[in-house]
Amino acid sequence: MKRTDYPALGMAAYTSTLPNGLAVCVVPKPGWRKCRASFVTNYGGADRRFVLDGRRYDTPAGVAHYLEHKMFDMPDGSVDGIFAGRGADSNAYTSYAVTSYHFTCAGQFEENLRTLLRFVSTPYFTGQTVEKERGIIAQEIVEGEDDPSWAVYQDCLKLLFGGHPLGSDVVGTVASIQDVTPEILAACHRAFYVPANMALCVAGDVDPEAVERAALEALPGDRAAAPARDYGPDPGVEPVEKSRRRTMEVSVPLFCAGAKLGPAAKGPEALRERLTAELAMRCLWGKSAPAYLELYEKGLLNDSFFFELDHAAGQSFLILSGESDRPEAVLSQLTAAVERPIDPAFFLRQKKAVYGGFIRMLDDFFELTESMADGCFAGFDLFETPGVLDGITCADVSAWAAEHLAAGRFALSIICPKEEQA
Amino acid sequence: MERTRRELLPGVFLTYIGTDKFKTSILSLHLLTGLDRQTAAQNALLPGVLRRGTVASPDLTALAARLDGMYGAHIEPSVRKLGEIQAVGFAADFVDGACLPPGEEPLEDMTALLGELLLAPNTRGGLLLPQYVESEREKLLHQIRALVNDRAAYAQSRLLRLMCPGEAYAVDALGDEETARAIGYVALTRHYRALLAASPIEIFYCGSAPADRVAAALTDALAALPRGELDLDIGTDVRLNTVEEGPRTFAERMDVEQGKLVLGYRLGEAMEEPDMAALRVMNALLGGGGAAYVNSRLFVNVRERMSLCYYVHSALDVMKGLMIVNSGIDPADYDKTKDEIDCQVWAVKEGAFTDEELRTARMGVSADLLTLTDQPDRLESFWLEQNLLGLDYGPEELAALAEDVTRADVMKAAAGIACDAVYFLSGGREEEDEEN
Numbered sequence: 001m002k003r004t005d006y007p008a009l010g011m012a013a014y015t016s017t018l019p020n021g022l023a024v025c026v027v028p029k030p031g032w033r034k035c036r037a038s039f040v041t042n043y044g045g046a047d048r049r050f051v052l053d054g055r056r057y058d059t060p061a062g063v064a065h066y067l068e069h070k071m072f073d074m075p076d077g078s079v080d081g082i083f084a085g086r087g088a089d090s091n092a093y094t095s096y097a098v099t100s101y102h103f104t105c106a107g108q109f110e111e112n113l114r115t116l117l118r119f120v121s122t123p124y125f126t127g128q129t130v131e132k133e134r135g136i137i138a139q140e141i142v143e144g145e146d147d148p149s150w151a152v153y154q155d156c157l158k159l160l161f162g163g164h165p166l167g168s169d170v171v172g173t174v175a176s177i178q179d180v181t182p183e184i185l186a187a188c189h190r191a192f193y194v195p196a197n198m199a200l201c202v203a204g205d206v207d208p209e210a211v212e213r214a215a216l217e218a219l220p221g222d223r224a225a226a227p228a229r230d231y232g233p234d235p236g237v238e239p240v241e242k243s244r245r246r247t248m249e250v251s252v253p254l255f256c257a258g259a260k261l262g263p264a265a266k267g268p269e270a271l272r273e274r275l276t277a278e279l280a281m282r283c284l285w286g287k288s289a290p291a292y293l294e295l296y297e298k299g300l301l302n303d304s305f306f307f308e309l310d311h312a313a314g315q316s317f318l319i320l321s322g323e324s325d326r327p328e329a330v331l332s333q334l335t336a337a338v339e340r341p342i343d344p345a346f347f348l349r350q351k352k353a354v355y356g357g358f359i360r361m362l363d364d365f366f367e368l369t370e371s372m373a374d375g376c377f378a379g380f381d382l383f384e385t386p387g388v389l390d391g392i393t394c395a396d397v398s399a400w401a402a403e404h405l406a407a408g409r410f411a412l413s414i415i416c417p418k419e420e421q422a
Numbered sequence: 423m424e425r426t427r428r429e430l431l432p433g434v435f436l437t438y439i440g441t442d443k444f445k446t447s448i449l450s451l452h453l454l455t456g457l458d459r460q461t462a463a464q465n466a467l468l469p470g471v472l473r474r475g476t477v478a479s480p481d482l483t484a485l486a487a488r489l490d491g492m493y494g495a496h497i498e499p500s501v502r503k504l505g506e507i508q509a510v511g512f513a514a515d516f517v518d519g520a521c522l523p524p525g526e527e528p529l530e531d532m533t534a535l536l537g538e539l540l541l542a543p544n545t546r547g548g549l550l551l552p553q554y555v556e557s558e559r560e561k562l563l564h565q566i567r568a569l570v571n572d573r574a575a576y577a578q579s580r581l582l583r584l585m586c587p588g589e590a591y592a593v594d595a596l597g598d599e600e601t602a603r604a605i606g607y608v609a610l611t612r613h614y615r616a617l618l619a620a621s622p623i624e625i626f627y628c629g630s631a632p633a634d635r636v637a638a639a640l641t642d643a644l645a646a647l648p649r650g651e652l653d654l655d656i657g658t659d660v661r662l663n664t665v666e667e668g669p670r671t672f673a674e675r676m677d678v679e680q681g682k683l684v685l686g687y688r689l690g691e692a693m694e695e696p697d698m699a700a701l702r703v704m705n706a707l708l709g710g711g712g713a714a715y716v717n718s719r720l721f722v723n724v725r726e727r728m729s730l731c732y733y734v735h736s737a738l739d740v741m742k743g744l745m746i747v748n749s750g751i752d753p754a755d756y757d758k759t760k761d762e763i764d765c766q767v768w769a770v771k772e773g774a775f776t777d778e779e780l781r782t783a784r785m786g787v788s789a790d791l792l793t794l795t796d797q798p799d800r801l802e803s804f805w806l807e808q809n810l811l812g813l814d815y816g817p818e819e820l821a822a823l824a825e826d827v828t829r830a831d832v833m834k835a836a837a838g839i840a841c842d843a844v845y846f847l848s849g850g851r852e853e854e855d856e857e858n
Binding site: 009010031032033034078080081083084085086087088089090104105106107132135136139140142143145146147148149248249250251252254287288290293296297299302303304323346349350352353354355356357359360362363365418 | 443444445446482483486487489490491492493494495515516517520521557560561564565567568569570571573676677678679680712713714715716717725726729731732733750751752778781782785786788789790792793795796798
């Protein structure tokens with residue numbers, strides 16, 4: 001494995017690409033008890049249409065998540081108990097972009113790693129087990145629909161993307177999951193769970209060579225590329241619809257505003273683009289930003305306010321979300337901030353803060369392993385963050401904001417308390 | 423990891439953990455006071471008001487600039503309920519000095535800011551600023567009302583309120599709307615001064631700076647702390663028996679698809695001399711979180727075997743002597759789920775579990791405690807609880823004890839468990855109810 005030292009960060013990373021195409025990335029953490037391994041496939045809720053062996057698949061919404069649930073089944077029973085029996089905590093999640101399987105343990109790391117590699121690369125779906133899961137997943141879907149903060153987020157993505165795969169919930173709907181069969185799950189596994197489409201990322205006091213060895217032994221040796229995905233027509237940067245308001249049982253209105261940022265950059269440029277966006281959002285809407293503080297002091301925003309950047313299906317988008325009695329006024333003030341010049345001293349402090357946030361992220365094994373996988377798939381080295389960040393200027397940030405954040409780009413979803421509509 | 427505990431000033435204790443493992447340092451300070459309906463909202467409001475501005479940094483803009491300058495450090499109001507003790511103060515985290523160029527270390531800047539927030543708020547005529555109090559009060563009210571947005575947390579809060587009507591434990595960490603609405607800035611200033619003078623204080627630091635340097639920085643920052651007669655008899659009243667002979671049942675309606683079923687249990691005689699390791703293993707065996715969860719009785723039987731719910735788990739409050747089981751279910755499965763949960767609790771009491779289940783539960787508790795030593799925020803919660811319980815063993819020692827827990831220990835820990843209340847939140851409109 002290739003060792004790269006990052007003296008300013010007080011760390012080293014070991015990376016390699018195996019002959020079968022798997023990206024392996026290990027960050028040793030001497031003196032830590034906890035180890036975490038994430039085995040991630042570059043396949044998520046948005047990857048629904050593809051061609052495999054000459055056959056065209058148009059899979060139901062929620063199939064990647066359904067597959068995640070069913071991967072834990074093995075011919076010799078559920079794999080959960082094996083991890084639990086070693087005191088390891090295993091779990092998985094599905095986003096629009098990826099499906100991640102991971103465990104955290106305080107011992108028997110290599111045994112746990114082998115179990116992880118084995119179960120994620122072993123498809124085992126029977127009619128009976130797939131059927132049994134339908135009720136559990138339906139409950140999860142219903143729970144999300146009852147959750148106002150999830151609902152307001154889904155409404156916003158629907159406004160932005162409409163019929164594009166990013167416009168449907170990652171978990172699908174109770175109706176869409178009725179069409180999931182063992183055959184569909186097997187096809188999706190065969191298509192996207194190939195080593196060349198996956199990354200294995202580890203943090204902990206472990207031997208990097210042992211990680212690579214385990215992957216070489218457990219996974220198929222031949223290199224097969226994952227099929228191209230068809231996301232349909234380019235979604236453009238204008239929202240499909242501008243606003244939606246509905247009611248649920250909530251105490252105050254919740255809002256979620258979103259904007260499409262267009263195709264996501266690839267390679268080293270992706271890191272620069274993400275950091276520029278992060279700095280821009282911090283300068284405009286962060287907890288130190290004038291626009292946020294004015295709204296906070298007026299009581300129009302509170303600590304629940306947050307923003308985030310996301311990438312999936314080759315697209316980037318951002319969302320701003322929180323609670324407010326006057327969401328429209330909040331959004332118009334937040335977007336008006338784009339017109340204000342950014343104070344250079346303030347900008348330098350924001351850079352310092354983003355740098356501090358990155359340093360602290362290195363202690364968070366969840367963030368660390370998932371961000372490494374993200375870097376593997378997008379083609380950048382996460383640990384080059386300090387240098388790239390250093391090169392971004394105030395003018396870069398202003399230009400980025402001016403290009404992407406015009407007021408007309410935003411869609412706004414609102415969930416109001418019931419009595420308000422009456 | 424080096425750990426020490428020392429009294430910096432009368433009633434002000436510092437728990438120090440020295441380690442160079444982390445790139446993040448944390449520092450927290452909690453004023454401890456008895457949980458009481460009359461004062462809970464005032465206590466909960468204080469850190470928010472103090473966080474608005476100090477004499478040196480009078481508003482949020484000035485405070486934010488200081489924190490950004492410390493490489494994006496955070497210091498946020500903290501309000502917690504630990505048994506029947508309310509702990510209010512601040513929790514800070516910042517890049518560890520060892521990761522920054524010399525001269526850029528934020529420790530002393532952070533202790534100074536903490537001291538200012540606590541002792542030198544922005545006041546006029548000696549009173550907290552009315553506009554800060556009003557605006558934070560509105561946010562507190564909003565936060566109290568917003569509990570309903572998190573269905574599971576709301577259902578648990580309702581259960582506790584209904585289950586413990588005569589106990590301080592019924593009070594939420596944030597207090598209630600009625601008392602919060604009545605808070606004015608003059609009364610809050612008076613309350614603030616009284617709370618500062620009377621409350622024991624717990625401070626926690628975890629990072630690479632030496633203990634003496636941390637202690638000196640804090641002693642300096644807190645030099646102006648008024649110390650009056652300390653309220654040292656705060657604690658938690660543990661009720662061993664259920665309120666009535668059988669469980670009381672409560673049902674409420676909300677427009678939701680998924681029903682939330684919450685069961686509240688008293689731990690009973692196990693609380694006379696609590697065996698913390700056995701209680702933890704017992705909970706892990708039943709349905710506590712962590713590594714053993716997927717092998718636990720509730721997960722395996724209620725969720726996997728009978729497919730009765732999407733989630734079901736149990737949690738302990740060892741300070742109050744309670745166990746709460748939370749689940750999200752299809753309302754049609756109410757009776758079946760409740761019976762099955764009861765049945766699994768009974769199995770644990772009777773020792774009707776396999777050696778493998780016991781072994782997994784022990785391993786899970788041990789692994790959970792050991793990995794906790796890698797997370798400063800979890801170390802902080804662990805030690806705050808240990809300090810309040812008067813226990814001085816660390817996570818590694820508790821992990822070792824957990825590994826030795828026997829079947830008999832688990833059965834003893836579970837022997838007195840009794841269900842005291844059942845709460846069910848489900849969909850459907852009120853008028854339909856009346857027709858039925």
